[in-house]
Amino acid sequence: MFMLDWYAHNNRLKDAHPGEKAVFVFLCLGLCLFFSRETVSLAAILLLSILILFYVKIPLGFYLKLLCLPFAFLLPGCLAVALELPVMPETAVLILPVGPFTLGIGSAGLSLAVNLLLRSLAALCALYFLALTTPFDQLGWLLRRAKLPPAVVELTALTYRFIFILYATAQSIYTAQATRLGYASRCNALKSLGSLAAGLLYKSFYRSQMMHAGLLSRCYEGTFPTLKTYYAFSPRNWLFVCGTVVLLVAMAQFSF
Amino acid sequence: MSNFPYKRQVLKGSIFSGGAFLLVLLSPRAAGAMHIMEGFLPWGWSLFWAAVSFPFVFLGYRSLSRLLITNPNYKMLLGLAAAFVFVVSALKMPSVTGSCSHPTGVGLGTILFGPLVISLISTIVLLFQSLLLAHGGITTLGANVFSMGIAGPLAAFAIFMLGRKLSLPRWLNVSLTAFMANMVTYLVTSLQLALAFPMESGGWAASFLKFAGIFAVTQIPLALSEAILTVIVFNFLYSYNHQELSTLLNWPKEVQAQ
Numbered sequence: 001m002f003m004l005d006w007y008a009h010n011n012r013l014k015d016a017h018p019g020e021k022a023v024f025v026f027l028c029l030g031l032c033l034f035f036s037r038e039t040v041s042l043a044a045i046l047l048l049s050i051l052i053l054f055y056v057k058i059p060l061g062f063y064l065k066l067l068c069l070p071f072a073f074l075l076p077g078c079l080a081v082a083l084e085l086p087v088m089p090e091t092a093v094l095i096l097p098v099g100p101f102t103l104g105i106g107s108a109g110l111s112l113a114v115n116l117l118l119r120s121l122a123a124l125c126a127l128y129f130l131a132l133t134t135p136f137d138q139l140g141w142l143l144r145r146a147k148l149p150p151a152v153v154e155l156t157a158l159t160y161r162f163i164f165i166l167y168a169t170a171q172s173i174y175t176a177q178a179t180r181l182g183y184a185s186r187c188n189a190l191k192s193l194g195s196l197a198a199g200l201l202y203k204s205f206y207r208s209q210m211m212h213a214g215l216l217s218r219c220y221e222g223t224f225p226t227l228k229t230y231y232a233f234s235p236r237n238w239l240f241v242c243g244t245v246v247l248l249v250a251m252a253q254f255s256f
Numbered sequence: 257m258s259n260f261p262y263k264r265q266v267l268k269g270s271i272f273s274g275g276a277f278l279l280v281l282l283s284p285r286a287a288g289a290m291h292i293m294e295g296f297l298p299w300g301w302s303l304f305w306a307a308v309s310f311p312f313v314f315l316g317y318r319s320l321s322r323l324l325i326t327n328p329n330y331k332m333l334l335g336l337a338a339a340f341v342f343v344v345s346a347l348k349m350p351s352v353t354g355s356c357s358h359p360t361g362v363g364l365g366t367i368l369f370g371p372l373v374i375s376l377i378s379t380i381v382l383l384f385q386s387l388l389l390a391h392g393g394i395t396t397l398g399a400n401v402f403s404m405g406i407a408g409p410l411a412a413f414a415i416f417m418l419g420r421k422l423s424l425p426r427w428l429n430v431s432l433t434a435f436m437a438n439m440v441t442y443l444v445t446s447l448q449l450a451l452a453f454p455m456e457s458g459g460w461a462a463s464f465l466k467f468a469g470i471f472a473v474t475q476i477p478l479a480l481s482e483a484i485l486t487v488i489v490f491n492f493l494y495s496y497n498h499q500e501l502s503t504l505l506n507w508p509k510e511v512q513a514q
Contacts, residue, residue, distance in 0.1 A: 004388055029395055033299040069390045070293045072474075077296060080470045081453050108456070116296065123295025127394060131387045139387070151321055151331070152376070158335030159342070159380050163388070166336070166343045186350045190481075193349050194488025197364070200343065201493065204336040212329040222328050 002164070003062065009135045011056045017231040018138035019145070021130060024241045028126040031245065032119055035252040041118035043251040047244065048125035056133055066128055067121070074120055082106075082113035136160050141229060154224055162204070170200055290445045290475055291400045294386065294393025301452045306398025309375075312406045316376035334369075338377045341365050342384055349485055357478045362408050362441065363434030364486050367416055371409040378405030403444040412437035426494075427487045434486035438479035446471060 008014070013021065032044050052058050082105045095104040134142075136157070143153045173196050177183065182192035212220075297305070323330050344361035365374050379401050385391040392400050415436045419429035450464035 002388055004390070029295070030299070033295060033302065033395060036298065066390060073291070073293045074296075076470050076474075077293070077449070080449070080467045083466055083470075084455060084457075112453070120293055120295040123393065123395060124293070124390070127294045127386065128390070130394075131390070149317065149321070151324060152317060155320075155331060155335055155338070155376075156380050156383070158331065159338040159384065162336050162339030163342050163384060166339045167346070170343050170347070189350045190484060191488060193347060194485055195492050197344055197347070197485070197489045198492030198496070201340060201368075201489075202496070204340050205333070208332040208336040209329065212332045215332075220328075222324070222331075 002167075004066070004131050005136075007056075007058060007062075007132045011058070011133055013056055013133040014135055015231075016133070016237060017233050018134060018142050019231070020233070020237045020241065021134055021138075022142055024237075024244065025126045025130040027241065027245055028129075028248070029123055031248045031252075032122045032126070035248070036115065036119055037252050037255060038115055038118050039251045039254045040248050041115075041122040043248060044122040045118070045125050047247070048122070048129050052125070052129055052132060056129075058132055063128075067124070070120075070124060074117065078113040078117050081116055082109040084109050137229075150223060157224070165207070166200060166204060169203055170196060173199055290442050290471055291382070291385070291392035291404070292396040292445060292448065294395060296393075297396050297399055297448070297452050299395070301448070302395045302398060304398075305396075305402050305448065309379075309398045309401040309406060312375045313379050313401065316372050316374075319372050320376060334373065334377065337365065337369055337373075338380045341377060342381045345381070345385070346389065349481055357474070357481060359478075359482045359485055360404065360408075360438060360441065362404055363412050363430075363437035363482065364489060366409040366412045366437060367430065367433060367490075371406075371413040374409040375401070375405045378409075399445075399448050403441050403448065407444040408437045408441035411440040426490070430490045431483040431487045435479050435483040438475070438482055442471060442475040442479070443468060 028044055028048065032041055049063070053060060053063060084104055084106045140153060140157050143156060144150070177192045177196065181188065183189045320330070320334065341361040341364075344364070345358055347359060349357060349359055362374070362378070365377065369377065379397070382392050382397055382400050382404065383394075386393050386397070412433045416429060416433040419432060424432075446467040447460075447464055449467045450460045453463055454460040455463045455466070
């Protein structure tokens with residue numbers, strides 16, 4: 001389930017300066033959204049995919065699986081954008097008469113939907129680049145550098161740690177229930193899932209108390225001080241970021 | 257750009273063919289809470305929703321930091337609450353229509369932790385959902401926080417309090433709360449999409465109906481099954497962990513009192 005996290009800790013760019021990666025990703029996201037042109041989106045998709053597959057060395061199968069994940073939202077979303085209710089028959093690409101209305105997909109709606117699909121995919125590639133190359137401690141470093149209140153950053157770090165603990169707990173409860181035919185029928189499944197969630201809540205509550213007691217006994221004063229980490233800037237990476245910006249801005253001048 | 261090389265096609269059919277067409281498109285994956293995906297909103301709207309959500313999250317932070325002065329162990333508890341909401345939203349539950357769906361955990365979270373704290377918690381949850389599960393996104397974080405972390409919980413909390421005042425039976429109150437949290441999240445998300453993509457004829461109101469109509473196929477069964485699941489969770493909590501639950505349930509009052 002958390003393969004994304006595994007790759008974040010095991011890739012070629014994991015020791016790169018987190019600021020460089022964040023600037024790169026946010027520039028890609030910002031330019032794709034700002035220009036909102038098919039050419040820019042396509043260039044960003046190609047560039048980021050090549051980077052992820054051949055430089056970061058993520059297996060193709062896993063990457064394709066990742067790209068398919070958000071289609072449950074993307075397909076109906078784009079379909080909804082493309083649908084027009086009283087569709088003009090002259091510009092329509094597809095007409096569906098539904099009772100007294102004529103639903104349909106017009107050419108304007110279709111081009112908007114295609115644009116949206118490409119833009120979302122480009123933004124998704126940028127998000128994956130960040131998720132696949134940046135381990136959580138670097139994200140925490142970024143959040144601290146963004147001057148977020150320390151309490152929020154620590155809460156985020158705690159959440160990150162607890163997600164894995166609770167997920168492992170949920171998995172073992174699930175296995176125990178499933179071996180006792182807890183998920184054999186729909187009714188059983190709902191009941192088992194309910195007891196799983198309740199048990200998980202109780203366990204998390206109990207664990208939080210224990211953890212607090214444990215921390216107090218180790219002189220906890222409300223903060224988790226950590227050693228400062230220093231990352232080295234790399235001129236080559238900055239050159240690459242500048243090149244990407246120039247490429248995307250140049251692509252915005254073209255259109256189909 | 258106006259002439260797409262697609263063949264013009266006219267499908268003649270009744271409402272049935274349209275419905276079947278949609279179902280085939282929508283059915284293959286387990287549906288989850290409706291988050292707007294990365295890059296789907298134009299940049300103006302992304303910034304707008306981030307600006308709208310910010311004060312609420314800030315209020316959540318303020319109430320948290322006040323609570324932390326008197327009860328420092330709330331940090332642990334909140335971290336676990338956020339992780340709990342995340343893990344619950346990653347569970348697969350059988351949906352009433354037959355396929356699977358993921359619960360959102362917002363209704364349950366609101367009843368347990370109160371609406372103000374949930375806004376902060378769900379910001380963190382949504383951040384991790386986008387980074388660990390590729391569900392939602394960074395540019396649409398503001399919009400998703402508003403629908404799942406602010407509008408949904410506030411509506412749910414209002415319903416829960418109203419139900420308490422009317423002294424509804426517990427199962428009815430809890431299920432209504434979970435149902436409303438889901439429905440409001442889904443309707444607000446549809447509204448956000450409609451505002452960003454209004455139709456040429458009919459404007460955003462017609463567009464809202466369109467988005468709400470298409471996503472209803474997955475979201476209404478999800479809301480129903482989550483209502484059932486939340487009642488089951490609550491019954492378990494009441495019968496086995498009454499003590500802990502009452503400690504948790506005092507939370508909203510404490511948050512409001514400060």
